[in-house]
Amino acid sequence: MNKVITINLNGVAYQLEEGGYDALRTYLDHAARRLEGNPDKDEIITDIEQAIADKFRALLGAYKTVVSTKEVTGVIAEMGPVEGDVTEEAANGAATAGRASAATDDTGREEASSCAPRxxxxxxxxxxxxxxxxxxxxxxNFDVTIVRLLFTLLTFLWGTGVVVYLLMAIIVPEARTPAEKAAASGMAATAQEFIKRARAGYYEGMKSFHDRHARREWKRKFKRDMRGWKYGFHQQMHEQSTQWQQQWAQHPSPIFGPVFLAPLLSILLFLLVVLMMWAIYSLVTVHAVFGLVMPSTMPLWVGILLVVVAYQLVAWPIKSVRFACYYPAPHHHHGGLLGGLVGSLIGLFFLGFGIWMMDRHVPEFHEWLVQLPALLQHLADVVKGWFAQKG
Amino acid sequence: MSLEEKFTAIRKGLLEFLVLKIISANQVYAADILKELNATEFATQEGTLYPLLSKMRREELVDYEWKESEAGPPRKYYELTAKGREALRETHDYWQKISGTVKNLGQK
Structure with missing residues (x-):
């Protein structure tokens, strides 16, 4: 039994075995890379997709709805490698040798470009x-509220936040096109790009009809197809999520992810939330957190803000590791756990840096830090006592 | 090195000429061109043909027209432009000259 992935080639859905999907994706990625700088890149890719779709259609019938991996590799072999500038390569003469080295070169770069740039x-x-x-x-990949809080906090340091914000508002470009919006969060804009390409093809087609009637017919057809594509993508998303769920059911413990860690981390996070609640509570009632007395000049809400930020700083690395446990590297996306670890390391670095800065510049914090072990001991004793009482 | 390998570059260089010739006969779409080429020593794949066609269109040698097809979405049917016909004539003359040279050289 093989997993099936639905793809959309110029408005028609095709179902491929997973291996075939991977092969096709690699082929199209390579093609796109080879055509880099070609002004007709999008059009050529569309033509190639169209040709692949034609070949798939020839393979399928009423009782055969899935293209097998072997068939996909066959079609790809038939298509042949996409070449950059044909005349240029002919001039170079040693076309075969050149292509072979280019192929190895491409596979080397494959890893690097498998994640969409952010x-x-x-x-x-x-x-x-x-x-x-x-x-x-x-x-x-932060929660937007944290970023806003950080900017607000920075504002207390001689208005740095406001200055930085204004500067960034002026310098940083705005994400306008769908592709830019996707790049802003590091997603590949395949769906949007596809529709964009289809539109380009539509206008191109429009030009070739001189008859008004034919143009109207073309327009109507395009609109209908467009709806179909959007539906197709929707459908695809839905199917993939179903497949994910099935995979979950089949393999409760994926190969890469130490999933047993996830519940532990969840418990830890829950405890952190409880700790934060308690800290806020004690801040409001006795103006102190774990024995650290709030300076009388500081307004209460700043204290609460600090507690929340501290919580987020501690929780973020845990969250990212937990996320990596749940989503251990789906097939074309490498380093899920690694990414989580790197994220958590950065988080820990910031946390350490923050503590170090506070320790150096805020004497109250330093004192509190010094007696922290004793305090924790006390806390543990309290919890132990509570359990002993219960038992 | 086999003959086939030796002539790789020459075959590639001639491809544009041959595509011009095929398109000059009648309106064709890409698969027709491939079918015609694949019956000869100039067997070509989509990966080569599509970039070539788009380059030729950029150079205004060919143009295409969308046409409905009985199976599947509309297809691009290619035809020569005036410039393309001119290029074909020139290339053809040049080719005649070269093949004449090849034939006549060394024959006394």
Whole structure:
């Protein structure tokens, strides 16, 4: 039994075995890379997809609805490698040798480009001001609220936050096109790109009809197809999510992810939330957190903000590791766990840096840090006592 | 090195000429061109033909027209432009000259 993936080639859905899907994707990626810089790149890719679709159609029938991996590799072999500039290569003479080395070169770069590049943009959707925080949050994969809080906090340091925000609002470009929006959060814009390409083809086609009637017919057909594609993508998403669920049911413990860690991390996170609640509670009632007395000059809400930020700083690495446990590297996306670890390391670095800065510059914090072990001991004793009482 | 390998570059160089010739006969779509080529020593694949066709269109040698097909979405049917016909004539003359040279050289 093989997993099946539905793809959309110029408006028609085809079902491929997973291996075939991977092969086709690699082929199209290679093609796109070879055509880099060619002004007709999009059009050629569309033509190639069309040709592949024609070949698939010839293979399928009423009782055969899935293209097998072997058939896909066969079709790809028939298509042959996509070449950059034909005349240029002919001039180079040693075409075969050149292509062989280019092929190995391409596989080397495959790893690097398998993750879509991420760029810093301003994102207007759901923005409060200019969308800077939104963009930064998407870029760092943070929650937008944390970024906003950080900017607000920075404002207390001689207004740094406001200055930085204004500068970024001016410098950072805004994500306008769908592709830019996708790049802002590091997603590949395949779906949007596809529709964009289809539109380009539509206008191209429009030009060739001189008869008004034919043009109207073309337009109507395009609109119908467009709806079909959108539905197709929707359908595809839905099917993939179903497949994921099935995979979950079949393999409760994926190969890469130490899933047993996930519940532990969840418990840890829950405890952290409880700790934060308790900290806020004690801040409101006795103006102190774990024995650290709030300076009388500091307003209460700043204290609460600090507690929340501290919580997020501690929770973020845990969250990212937990996320990596749940989504251990889907087939074309490498390093899920690794990414989580790197994220958590960065988080821990910031946490350490923050503590170090506080330790150096805030004497109250330093004192509190010094007596922290004793405090924790006390806390543990309290918990132990509570359990003893219960037992 | 086999003859086939030796002539790789020459075959590639001639491809544009042959595509011009095929398109000049009648309106064709890409698969027709491939079918005609694949019956000869100039067997070619889509991966080569599509970039070539788009380059030729950029150079205004060929143009295409969308036409409905009985199976599947509309197809691009290619035809020569005036410039393309001119290029074909020139290339053809040049080719005649070369093949004449090849034939006559060394014969005394």
């Amino acid at each position: 760029r810093l943009y301003k994102i207007r959707e759901g923005a409060m001001l200019a969308g800077v925080c939104n963009g930064v949050a998407a870029y760092l």
